Amino acid sequence: MHGLLHGRGHNLPEVFQGRSSRIYDFMSxxxxxxxxxxxxxxxxNTAPHGGAVLDVGTGPGVLLVELAERRPDMRLTGVDLSDDMIAAATRNxxxxxxxxxxxxxDxxxxxxxDGSFDLIVSSLSLHHWDHPEAAVPELARVLRPGGRVYIYDFPFAPFDTLAETxxxxxxxxxxxxxxxxIRTGILFLRCVRYVMSS
Known part of the structure; x- marks a missing residue:
């Protein structure tokens, strides 16, 4: 979900440093x-037992916290551009x-x-990726055969670019x-789930 505070299609990790990172951590x-x-x-509900999961654009790691509480069998890893977001995620x-x-x-x-993860997830991050076409081969590289990518984002996110690439x-x-x-539980927040398979 890292990225709600900055412009569409532009990764600006500096926006998530210092005081802004603390506010975003609290909001998340x-x-x-x-x-x-x-x-x-x-x-x-879909992750394999004992699976390794990567969260791309993890922000303060709240999705991973929720996953860890539900599935103690999984190994969870987050990645984000912002040092401060990773510091917050590490604490959480x-x-x-x-x-x-x-x-x-990145x-x-x-x-x-190569082949480090059974499942890759990303929440409300795709629409900020500067080069989604360059992300596709990297996601494929670190995903194990038979693995899946679950991307949750706004309807306007560049899903077609992912598919074409x-x-x-x-x-x-x-x-x-x-x-x-997918229902988010917040009336104004419309979200799409996009699943790709290795």
Whole structure:
């Protein structure tokens, strides 16, 4: 969900430094908690037992916290452009010990080995990615065979760019992408769930 405070299609991690990062952390843990709970429930219902999950654009890690509480069997990793967001995520994930961690990184150059994850999630981050076409091969690279990518975002996010790139690169196309609405629990917040398969 990292990214609600800055312009569409522009990653500006400096917006999430200092005081702004503390405000965003508070908003995520309190005001937007209901949204994260619903997304976490959706992910928890489909993630494989003992699976490794990557959250791209994790912000302060609230989605990972909700997942950790629901699924103690999973290993959880978050990645975000902002140092301060990762510091907040690390604090929020501390109760879960070694099975949950957060790292600074970019979706177009993920700091993980090939085939590291069974499931990749991203919540309200895609519409800020400067180069979604460059993200697709990286998501495919770190995803294990048979894995899935769950992207939750506003209807205007560049889902078509993801689909076209995946088709052209012959990645994340084991099945046709599935696009559906998901209830966020907040009336004005419309959200789409987009699923791609390895």
């Amino acid at each position: 843990r309190r005001v937007l908690r209901r949204v994260y709970r619903r997304l976490a429930a959706d992910v928890a 994930l501390r109760p879960f010990g070694e099975r949950a961690s957060a790292h600074v990184g 979706v177009t150059s993920l700091p993980f080995p 995946a088709r052209n690169r012959s990645v994340l196309s084991a099945r046709s992408p599935q696009r559906s609405r």
